[in-house]
Amino acid sequence: MHFRSYFAAAAIAVVALFTAVPVRAAPGAEPVKIGAILAVSGPASFLGSPEANTVVMLVKRINDKGGINGHKVILLLKDSKSDPQIALSLARQLIEEEQVFAIIGPSTSGETLKIKQLCNDAKTILISCASAEGITNPVAPYVFTTAQKDALAVRKIYETMKALNLHRIAIASSNTGFGKAGKTQLENLAPEFGIEIAADEVYEKEATDLSGLLTKIKAANVQAVVNWSIEPAQALLAKNMRQIGLTVPLFQSHGFANILYAKVAGAAAEGILFPSGRLVVAGVLPKDNPQKKVLMEYKKEYETDYKEDASTFGGHVWDALMLLTRAIEAAPDLDREKVRSALENIRGCVGIGGIFNLSATDHSGLDESAFSMLTVKGGKFIPYSGK
Numbered sequence: 001m002h003f004r005s006y007f008a009a010a011a012i013a014v015v016a017l018f019t020a021v022p023v024r025a026a027p028g029a030e031p032v033k034i035g036a037i038l039a040v041s042g043p044a045s046f047l048g049s050p051e052a053n054t055v056v057m058l059v060k061r062i063n064d065k066g067g068i069n070g071h072k073v074i075l076l077l078k079d080s081k082s083d084p085q086i087a088l089s090l091a092r093q094l095i096e097e098e099q100v101f102a103i104i105g106p107s108t109s110g111e112t113l114k115i116k117q118l119c120n121d122a123k124t125i126l127i128s129c130a131s132a133e134g135i136t137n138p139v140a141p142y143v144f145t146t147a148q149k150d151a152l153a154v155r156k157i158y159e160t161m162k163a164l165n166l167h168r169i170a171i172a173s174s175n176t177g178f179g180k181a182g183k184t185q186l187e188n189l190a191p192e193f194g195i196e197i198a199a200d201e202v203y204e205k206e207a208t209d210l211s212g213l214l215t216k217i218k219a220a221n222v223q224a225v226v227n228w229s230i231e232p233a234q235a236l237l238a239k240n241m242r243q244i245g246l247t248v249p250l251f252q253s254h255g256f257a258n259i260l261y262a263k264v265a266g267a268a269a270e271g272i273l274f275p276s277g278r279l280v281v282a283g284v285l286p287k288d289n290p291q292k293k294v295l296m297e298y299k300k301e302y303e304t305d306y307k308e309d310a311s312t313f314g315g316h317v318w319d320a321l322m323l324l325t326r327a328i329e330a331a332p333d334l335d336r337e338k339v340r341s342a343l344e345n346i347r348g349c350v351g352i353g354g355i356f357n358l359s360a361t362d363h364s365g366l367d368e369s370a371f372s373m374l375t376v377k378g379g380k381f382i383p384y385s386g387k
Contacts, residue, residue, distance in 0.1 A: 110177025
């Protein structure tokens with residue numbers, strides 16, 4: 001089955017939601033209008049579809065409970081089609097025409113970087129669901145993200161390589177915002193961990209065969225391969241490695257944290273290593289894990305509503321809306337600057353992606369402890385325990 005067919009039904013299901021969700025505000029409290037720019041269709045639909053499902057689910061829950069401090073939420077959900085230029089057009093529409101209070105999303109790094117300056121200049125709070133370092137570094141006052149940053153993922157991968165005595169590697173990455181950002185971090189951090197990059201290859205995000213690229217990598221006599229992408233090529237690369245007899249360990253980015261990738265790759269996915277948030281292994285976490293309760297709550301609610309596995313990427317939207325809700329509740333009134341200030345002062349907030357500790361100099365709020373190293377065994381994600 002073609003990878004994107006998994007997401008076709010979900011994408012169609014949310015198309016009808018791309019208008020304002022009508023609500024009635026509590027007496028004396030005006031509604032708060034929130035935009036969401038998500039890649040419900042296009043090559044990053046595996047991100048945007050569960051994200052769209054999640055934001056709709058959460059807005060309904062918030063409004064059913066009376067809104068945020070009595071302010072009912074009006075949701076304007078827009079499909080970027082995974083295209084940065086469309087995301088920019090939608091952001092302009094939400095800011096200039098709809099005058100939204102805040103924007104959640106976009107789904108991808110390329111889209112987020114495209115609208116970062118626009119949102120900041122307009123003093124519209126943006127809480128991205130993407131992970132590129134450039135989203136929050138340098139800090140822009142009105143721009144935040146809930147996805148674990150790619151530099152943290154790279155450190156987790158390199159620490160694992162060091163423990164396995166792997167030091168000569170190859171990098172494969174897609175020519176997307178996410179791929180380029182990850183490639184930069186892989187290159188920049190390699191010397192710190194004693195890693196030699198013997199081959200460094202880039203491929204088109206629409207690639208349907210990576211055998212030629214992998215043949216070059218095989219000739220470089222590497223000890224491991226790191227792939228950095230969010231496209232279906234993640235599964236394709238694993239299959240092509242097996243087909244050409246390249247048997248070294250394959251590390252994927254945190255963009256691999258969707259079990260559908262493992263299903264598409266089939267037997268070739270066995271043994272893949274990747275850093276991830278803990279949602280995909282929530283059921284096996286110890287009872288005293290501080291995230292377990294919120295992870296299981298989200299997982300149960302999402303899977304009950306949508307009859308599909310909860311996704312780490314949907315979790316990024318959960319965190320975004322929960323952080324925004326907490327900031328609105330903490331602010332003295334519904335004023336963008338006051339809410340923005342409250343947002344960057346949130347501490348110890350347990351979310352899907354980790355425990356958030358935001359500050360004026362850190363608009364991501366997560367550190368390396370947000371990641372666990374996982375592997376694929378028997379077609380399932382399990383915690384990686386070492387050799």
